[in-house]
Amino acid sequence: MSGARDETVAEALPTPPPIMGNVPGSYALSVFRERHPVLVRQVAEALPYSPDRRRALDRLLDEVVRDVMEPLEPSAHDAAAWAEWGRGKIGRPYVDVPFLWGESYFYRKVLEATGYFGDGPWRGIDPFGPMKQAELDGPDVDGELAALDETAALSPAERADALLLGSLWGNRADLSFGVTLTGDREKAADLVVDDRPLLWSLVEAAAPGRICLVADNAGRELLPDLVLADDLLACGLAGEVVLHVKPYPYFVSDATPADVLACLRRLAAAPGRAAEAGARLWDAMEEGRLTLRAHPFACAPLPYAEMPDDLRAEFASASLTVMKGDLNYRRLVGDRMWPASTPFAAVTAYFPGPVVALRTLKSDALVGVPERALAELDAPGRPWRTTGTHAMVQARP
Numbered sequence: 001m002s003g004a005r006d007e008t009v010a011e012a013l014p015t016p017p018p019i020m021g022n023v024p025g026s027y028a029l030s031v032f033r034e035r036h037p038v039l040v041r042q043v044a045e046a047l048p049y050s051p052d053r054r055r056a057l058d059r060l061l062d063e064v065v066r067d068v069m070e071p072l073e074p075s076a077h078d079a080a081a082w083a084e085w086g087r088g089k090i091g092r093p094y095v096d097v098p099f100l101w102g103e104s105y106f107y108r109k110v111l112e113a114t115g116y117f118g119d120g121p122w123r124g125i126d127p128f129g130p131m132k133q134a135e136l137d138g139p140d141v142d143g144e145l146a147a148l149d150e151t152a153a154l155s156p157a158e159r160a161d162a163l164l165l166g167s168l169w170g171n172r173a174d175l176s177f178g179v180t181l182t183g184d185r186e187k188a189a190d191l192v193v194d195d196r197p198l199l200w201s202l203v204e205a206a207a208p209g210r211i212c213l214v215a216d217n218a219g220r221e222l223l224p225d226l227v228l229a230d231d232l233l234a235c236g237l238a239g240e241v242v243l244h245v246k247p248y249p250y251f252v253s254d255a256t257p258a259d260v261l262a263c264l265r266r267l268a269a270a271p272g273r274a275a276e277a278g279a280r281l282w283d284a285m286e287e288g289r290l291t292l293r294a295h296p297f298a299c300a301p302l303p304y305a306e307m308p309d310d311l312r313a314e315f316a317s318a319s320l321t322v323m324k325g326d327l328n329y330r331r332l333v334g335d336r337m338w339p340a341s342t343p344f345a346a347v348t349a350y351f352p353g354p355v356v357a358l359r360t361l362k363s364d365a366l367v368g369v370p371e372r373a374l375a376e377l378d379a380p381g382r383p384w385r386t387t388g389t390h391a392m393v394q395a396r397p
């Protein structure tokens with residue numbers, strides 16, 4: 001696809017309005033009204049915060065319930081950046097600004113309340129750490145890692161595909177490395193779009209390429225992401241995997257460098273093939289074949305179309321960028337009210353290289369689904385766009 005043609009396609013697309021939180025009955029409104037207050041209470045209970053932090057969390061709860069975005073403390077290291085991004089937004093209700101923006105700001109305010117960037121003892125303490133740790137220690141993970149041993153019976157192509165599906169469904173956070181072909185067929189049936197053939201042709205054509213894997217959640221999603229990265233490196237489909245994570249805690253479970261290390265340790269401590277993968281990944285990090293990035297833009301309230309030049313150059317130099325999860329999908333397509341049949345290639349034409357989205361559907365942003373498929377999905381009258389029951393693999397060369 002030539003760059004010139006991409007721009008023409010992009011220009012031809014009318015840009016729909018952003019998804020907002022102030023639409024009665026919408027998923028976005030429920031996030032602000034129901035999810036955020038609960039989350040603030042959960043964070044407050046997860047650690048023995050000192051009285052000053054508890055008061056700050058109470059104030060945040062009040063802010064969320066009153067629904068007015070208050071400014072960051074002027075002393076915050078990033079106060080100026082947020083004031084600039086938030087021009088015309090701060091002071092308004094969370095629900096009256098674009099959904100992506102309001103949510104992002106809320107997570108920044110959680111870190112302010114818990115003192116994550118402050119000078120006190122809570123500096124650098126992940127407020128979502130206890131939840132992440134509980135997930136990683138949970139009994140399900142043992143079973144999921146043990147199931148990796150079943151991949152020994154598969155051909156390299158079957159194994160790569162099974163691990164890809166494990167990584168994809170890991171985004172639902174109830175992943176399973178159920179790698180039997182029956183399991184794969186069941187999972188494939190819930191794929192709203194399945195561009196796996198294009199994905200693998202891109203990977204193979206560039207092998208051993210440099211693959212950027214833009215991670216989403218820690219724990220039970222990051223483990224299968226790492227296992228997939230290991231397989232790509234081990235079978236020579238990738239010469240280098242660049243794993244992009246968040247520089248600091250975000251959207252509850254988003255992966256940070258500390259979470260990557262926790263997952264590597266979890267793999268190394270497991271029996272069987274999981275431990276072997278963990279050992280290879282450890283070596284790959286030491287040798288620079290698996291590298292970590294934690295770019296500040298990963299926590300910016302902005303779509304990828306507005307990414308800074310250094311990140312653009314990074315993605316441009318990759319043979320493929322894989323975007324994991326719902327939030328990355330929203331940022332990739334701009335979190336707008338696209339008619340769902342709008343072509344994925346047209347919406348992502350701005351992206352500086354081949355790109356694949358691996359995502360379970362957990363919010364309203366949706367493109368690239370043909371009208372007929374939409375009608376079939378809508379027919380039973382059950383929600384499918386925001387429940388995580390369906391997934392998609394969308395690729396653009």
Ligand SMILES: O=P(O)(O)OC[C@@]1(O)O[C@H](CO)[C@@H](O)[C@@H]1O
Nearest residue numbers: 031216217325326327328362363
């Ligand atoms: O990126 P993930 O983990 O797949 O999904 C994150 C997400 O579903 O959680 C939010 C609800 O708080 C949504 O706005 C958002 O898209």
